Amino acid sequence: xxxxxxxxxxxxxxxxxxxxxxxxxxxxxxxxxxxxxxxxxxxxxxxxxxxxxxxxxxxxxxxxxxxxxxxxxxxxxxxxxxxxxxxxxxxxxxxxxxxxxxxxxxxxxxxxxxxxxxxxxxxxxxxxxxxxxxxxxxxxxxxxxxxxxxxxxxxxxxxxxxxxxxxxxxxxxxxxxxxxxxxxxxxxxxxxxxxxxxxxxxxxxxxxxxxxxxxxxxxxxxxxxxxxxxxxxxxxxxxxxxxxxxxxxxxxxxxxxxxxxxxxxxxxxxxxxxxxxxxxxxxxxxxxxxxxxxx
Numbered sequence: 001x002x003x004x005x006x007x008x009x010x011x012x013x014x015x016x017x018x019x020x021x022x023x024x025x026x027x028x029x030x031x032x033x034x035x036x037x038x039x040x041x042x043x044x045x046x047x048x049x050x051x052x053x054x055x056x057x058x059x060x061x062x063x064x065x066x067x068x069x070x071x072x073x074x075x076x077x078x079x080x081x082x083x084x085x086x087x088x089x090x091x092x093x094x095x096x097x098x099x100x101x102x103x104x105x106x107x108x109x110x111x112x113x114x115x116x117x118x119x120x121x122x123x124x125x126x127x128x129x130x131x132x133x134x135x136x137x138x139x140x141x142x143x144x145x146x147x148x149x150x151x152x153x154x155x156x157x158x159x160x161x162x163x164x165x166x167x168x169x170x171x172x173x174x175x176x177x178x179x180x181x182x183x184x185x186x187x188x189x190x191x192x193x194x195x196x197x198x199x200x201x202x203x204x205x206x207x208x209x210x211x212x213x214x215x216x217x218x219x220x221x222x223x224x225x226x227x228x229x230x231x232x233x234x235x236x237x238x239x240x241x242x243x244x245x246x247x248x249x250x251x252x253x254x255x256x257x258x259x260x261x262x263x264x265x266x267x268x269x270x271x272x273x274x275x276x277x278x279x280x281x282x283x284x285x286x287x288x289x290x291x292x293x294x295x
Contacts, residue, residue, distance in 0.1 A: 005092040009068060009101070010061045016278050017193055018056040020285035021159050021186040025167025026052070027289035028179060032172060045171060048119065051112055052167050058109035063135045065102035067146070069095060070139035074208060106135060120170045127166045134158050149213045151198065152191040160187015181240035182288065188233040189281040195226050196262070196277050200270035227259040230280075237288050242295050247287040254280060 026049045033044060072088040072095065087093040113128040134154050138145050145154045164183035169175055198205065198214035199222040206215055214222040234255055237248055258276060265273050 002092070005087050006101075009065060009087045009093060009098060011064045013275055014064060014193075014278060015057055015060060016282040017155075017159055017190050018060045018163070019053070020189070020282045021163035021183075022049075022053050022056050022167055024182055024186060024285045024289055025164045026171070027292055028164070028168055028182065029171040031292050031295065032168075032176065032178075048116070048170055049167075051115055052170060055109050055112035055116060056163065058105045058112060059131055059135055062102050062105040062109055063138050065098055065105065066135065067139045069098045069102060070144070071210075074210075106132070109135075116170050120173065124166065124169065127162055131158060131162060146212065147210045149211055149216050152194045152213050155194045156187035156191045159190035160184060178240065181236045182292075185233045185236040185240070185288075186281070186285065188229045188236070189277070189284060192226055192229040192233070193274065193277045193281060195222055195229065196270055196274045199223065199226070200267070200274070223262050226262045230255050230259060233284070237284065240288070241291055245287075245291045246294060247290045248284070251280065251284055251287060254283075 026044075030044055068086055068088055072086065088095060088098060110128070110132060113131070117124045117128060134145070134157075137143070138151070138154060139147070145151055161183045164179055164186060165175055168179055195214060198212040199219060201210075201212070202215050202219060202222075205212055217225060234248075234252070238245055241248075254276075258273070258280060261273055261276075
């Protein structure tokens with residue numbers, strides 16, 4: 001058991017999917033404070049922001065580890081998989097070690113969430129319960145979300161509306177309609193990342209009776225849906241601004257390139273598409289944040 005093996009197990013490159021919406025949610029808090037001048041009611045709390053980030057990252061690491069564990073046990077992950085190597089398939093870590101690590105990160109994420117609920121309102125516990133259930137049922141249980149075409153929907157809800165609205169509400173204790181567009185935008189981009197992953201794995205998933213959305217749509221349908229998700233995310237991002245974007249527009253060439261690449265890449269080439277889509281989500285969050293602060 002080496003540090004490199006554990007690093008591979010938590011999939012650090014995927015963690016930008018949590019980082020991107022949490023960053024954007026906190027920038028939206030700053031924008032709201034500046035626009036309303038409610039400095040007495042809503043001074044930005046850096047400690048809370050750090051706790052929100054810790055909660056989000058721990059829960060995502062937990063779902064990554066659970067996905068490795070249950071996909072290995074169900075026979076989805078084999079030596080023939082097209083995605084990055086998995087530590088269980090390679091024998092680098094044991095099933096027991098991965099399962100214990102999954103429970104540990106889940107527990108830490110829940111503990112961080114409880115602190116956030118104590119600081120905020122009991123209503124926030126409903127969001128926490130949804131997130132924990134999503135982690136626990138994504139790859140496990142009688143009807144795993146990822147095995148029944150609901151993976152993209154789960155990712156959309158958790159990394160879109162829940163991450164944006166929850167991160168904002170913890171800081172200020174209320175919500176605004178201005179949060180809708182950025183929340184939907186982040187959710188669509190997160191779903192696009194998941195869709196690339198599942199499009200790559202259509203053949204191996206079907207052999208293991210894992211029926212993802214990509215498996216239902218087929219490779220061509222999944223590629224067209226990917227383009228639609230990116231297009232809608234860009235449009236909604238622009239709608240969240242009160243003036244033309246100054247920074248977000250510089251990502252348009254990358255968006256169109258990724259749409260074009262998605263139509264042409266096959267097999268292991270989609271690993272690059274996956275990493276680039278995740279990076280696009282982070283860069284989109286950063287540039288939209290810059291536009292919002294200048295809005």
